[in-house]
Amino acid sequence: MQYVCPICGYVYDEAKEKTPFEKLPEDWVCPLCGAAKSLFIIKQDAAPVKRELPPIHMDEEFLHFTAGELAALCSNLARGCEKQYKAKESEMFKELAEYWAAVTPEVPDASLNKMEEMLQDDLNNGYPALRQAALNEGERGVQRICVWGEKVTNSLYSLLQRFQKSGEALLADTSVWVCSVCGFIYLGDKPPQLCPVCKVPAWKFEEIKGRDAV
Template sequence: MAKYICTLCKYVYDEDVGIPEKGIPAGTKWEDLPDDWVCPLCGSRKKDFELMEGQASTPALAKEKKPEPKVISNNASLAGSVKVPAGYGDDDLRALSYAEAAVLCSNLAKGCEKQYLFEESAAFKEISDFYMSKAGKVEGTFDDLMALIEENLSTSDEALKIGKKSGDRGAFRVNLWNNSVAKILDSLLKRFTDEGNAMLENTNIYVCDICGFIYVGDEPPAICPICKVPSVKLLKVRRD
């Protein structure tokens, strides 16, 4: 029997095994899954899966191949080998918006917390809250949101190539997370286009506090499929 892999989070559906805990018995063929079936790990659509061969027989997360570290003396070594997207150069420096400053300080707060610098973490959190209070409500349409995601995806592939070429594992990882989360957001929004508000009725929305992964479902997955943090970091979104 066949196996199918989610192109977004790498979850593998094995027809031999099924998903008994989700009411899908062993031996259930891919074509017998309902059209509105979604990935149990990231919530992406059935059409985001593709046939795979020669993989493990148990549904699992396919491990991503990490780039080999490579030391490069200067950025000139990259010239001519990778096209740098517009907006990534030093000539594009500008002041941060209130919302961007809030996100930056929020991330610094998380970094300090991870290093047990709780006083500094609290200070960055307070600064983040201040900037966010000044940011105001973001105006926009559904089409605006889709356009932003498409713009993100149009540049993230090049950013991945740059990170891999440079041998900077940190840069590669953060761009990989960005690319994966953007693709999942794109899939969720396309699901919403097809299903409308029914997609969000009688269910919950969770956001990973570390990488931004969004999950729609009753309970979050045990680990984030993107950055692998435990479910305690997937925060439930309040809907008043």
């Protein structure tokens, strides 16, 4: 039987590896991207059955962003402008992102469990609904965003699970690398030669140091 990593596509073939997947230790991770064992799915030849999802309806509340959401939005726009060699616009969005980040209040009931619930909701409901809406509209750009975004969200969920089991020991004596293009996070002394999600080279990764890595 074969098991597939939903993040980078690595296939664990029991026939070649000589060890049943279920016999692997629980702390085993994908050798390419570091995804947790629990994320792997059985490889199937048949196309997955598409489930019907309710359409996405926009309302006025959706347009009222929080300070934290505006910080993330402006940060992404800054990165987008940078990729288009629009340095002036990029700096302006960076200033806006820094401002909104500075005025973002702390979340009083923040916890790892709540973060896990939010990631699960994105994976179980958010991305499937967005993907279906993009398919209905023939919007290929949004479909591509869903592919990368879902893989990165899966990797974040995997890291969160590993952190909950190992705590600070997970980050001890290792470096934290973030792909500047898609946001994939990698733990290791050096970044991967190619990003498992968007396939950019290692020099596109940025090292996160100090408390920013926690």
